[in-house]
Amino acid sequence: MPFYSPEILNDLRSRVDIAQVIENFIPLKRSGNGNYMGRCPFHDDRSPSMNVNPTLGIYKCFACNAGGNVFKFVQEHEKIDFIAAVEWVANFAGYALPQQEKNENAEVSEERAMVRKLNELACQWFESQLSMSQKALEYLANRHITEETRKLFHIGYAPDGREGFIGYAVKNGFSPLDCVKAGLAVERENGGVSDKFRDRLMIAIQNQSGIVVAFGGRDLSGNSPAKYMNSPESATYHKSDILFGFNHSRVSIAKEKSVIIVEGYFDLMSLYQGGVTNVVAASGTALTENHANILSRYAKTAYLVFDGDAAGKKATLRSLEIVLPKGIAPRVFALSRPDGTKIDPDNFVNEQGPDAFRQALTQAEDWLNYLAMERNPRSPEERAEFVSYVKSLVKSIDDRELQNQYLKLISERYNTDRSLAHVKSIKPAYKAPRPVASSNSQDEVIPQLEQEASIDWAMIPPMEVRFANLILRNPTLMDRAAEYFDMDWATSGIQLFESRVVEDFVSSTVAIYLESGYHSPQLLYENFSPELRLFLEGLPEEQWKSPQEIKEFYQTLTVLSTKLCDRQKRMIPLNSNDAVEIRMQMSKFTQGMQKINQLYSTEKIDINAFADQVVKSRSMLMKFQAAIPDNGY
Ligand SMILES: [Zn+2]
Structure with missing residues (x-):
């Protein structure tokens, strides 16, 4: 199973418009401020309850609480696993995923990528050949296959001839050996290579994500010993994993x-x-x-x-x-x-x-009846043998409750006890990859309840909301934010913001930026707690015209640090000379903040000097913080 790094997933997500993906499944309408609304496919939705937010790359249903990112949507809507959803999205966006697997060398992954492309090419070529083959079209008509079905299942035709497809593949930059690796050609005894499928109706075999991984070929010549011929296993095709039609059904x-x-x-x-x-x-x-x-x-x-x-x-x-x-x-x-x-x-x-x-x-008969009809046990010996056979089947069932139900059924139908004590299982009990709830299991896994998060917006000062939004919407500010909210600051114990949520938002945003090297609302959303996600969703759409954002960033910091200083002041009791000294420094600090603000707004100093002063002022705030007694009241 492939494994995609967080970097790849983030990159892919940032290149896909979630609204476009969802619109592929359900109609969406613009709802203002760049968002969309649609009818939620995850509950019986009469009025559009699903909000799609392309900026954050998320969807959310107000009625049933379904929500998540683009992968989650595809996963839930298409009922596929995560990897398949990632591949689906990549396919949709024309994004080339690295074909890397754990413990897999580059050669193997290159071959897989090659085989995949070659299969795609072959699929198109076979389909184009079909439209030119009267014989193949007639065959399909005789089997009542409509054009729609033909296209849905990518039915094509491989013409007779040794190098029809190989020739086409070579023209498209593949080698004859590539064709052999993909199972589309076979090596001849004289060392040459010829098409594997000749004069056959070609049915594309797709994986869960709809990627063509192999072909099934139905003989149309009437003189082949093999009515059906399938692609051999290849880098992309493992028969035991692929169910034909499953991507549609x-x-x-x-x-x-x-x-x-x-x-x-x-x-x-x-x-x-x-x-x-x-x-x-x-x-x-x-x-x-x-x-x-x-x-x-x-x-x-x-x-x-x-x-x-x-x-x-x-x-x-x-x-x-x-x-x-x-x-x-x-x-x-x-x-x-x-x-x-x-x-x-x-x-x-x-x-x-x-x-x-x-x-x-x-x-349809249930399996017990079916087996009874097939085996038709008559004598007591035959009946005993039959009962022990069906019990062995029941023993192979991993789900205890289901096992009990079947035993009950067997005992009723065949008047026998419900014990499995001396019954051999037909094979070792299957170990389920996920916990199966059963009546007598001691260690049932209780899914962790996600804590209900909520945001009390009335409690957050508007200036702090705006500052959070400023940082969110302006990636250009991230280096400046990282400079201001650095490690020293983070470990000083200072809470610059009155709102704990905003404090949390800013420090998390900076931390994620420092860790990942880039800044995007989607990336934040992915990494945020449920509470911060709610906060993020609630921030209004706003835009800043550069360099307005830089100006506002530092101006707001001077106001916030002045307010912080006031709060700090209240936490320092006037019970010593040191405390009096600190109090005086605090008053000076407040005046200093007002002064640099004034100098900047009257253009006596430029933005760089202003920024310098603001960053430098942090050392005073940290000093004040250190002066607060541990038991501060
Ligand atoms: Zn819903």
């Missing part, structure tokens, strides 16, 4: 909490075309544990719709044994025509329509 699988698992590309595409969209197919392999792990995040039920022949039954049984331990309840059914002959989902949908298919789904 993910959202509806999550919505329905169920997934229909089919065998073939055309089964999937026909169902999808007919509006049955919660469907996936394992491509070029039987269903794997990885596949089941992925699906378990979205689905509670899996409908296994395989062929009724011996191979199909074997695949059904295997898939059942794989999804069950992940907490997905398998349901099985075989489709048939009214006359009873078996039929695959593709033909079924084309002959009887998607509604008939949905109707058939409701007739």
